[in-house]
Amino acid sequence: QVTLVESGGGLVQPGSSLKLSCVVSSGTAATIYYMAWYRQAPGKSRELVADINNGASIINYADSVKGRFTIDRENTQTLSLQMNSLKPEDTAVYYCYAQALGGAAWGPGTQVTVSP
Numbered sequence: 001q002v003t004l005v006e007s008g009g010g011l012v013q014p015g016s017s018l019k020l021s022c023v024v025s026s027g028t029a030a031t032i033y034y035m036a037w038y039r040q041a042p043g044k045s046r047e048l049v050a051d052i053n054n055g056a057s058i059i060n061y062a063d064s065v066k067g068r069f070t071i072d073r074e075n076t077q078t079l080s081l082q083m084n085s086l087k088p089e090d091t092a093v094y095y096c097y098a099q100a101l102g103g104a105a106w107g108p109g110t111q112v113t114v115s116p
Contacts, residue, residue: 006107007020
């Protein structure tokens, strides 16, 4: 079982950029074969933002973030989400998710707030 920790959230103005990171803080990162970023806005259900398989041969983005966000499995231990041209509707708690041979894991989340 792996443990995930996100960082990089914050309060920014519309049009700004943020980079979120997700680090495998325990467990064997090499057993992870799929990772994703999800987000949950107040009063809404959790939604998939972007996902990436091992080797990055398959990458998907939600329509709402295509062209603005980039997911990257930087190394075995780290997943990132570069977010550009942020909009108020991107405000949410962002969660890292991983599927590994030992099971699935969620991070605790990091808050992103986009406001003038």
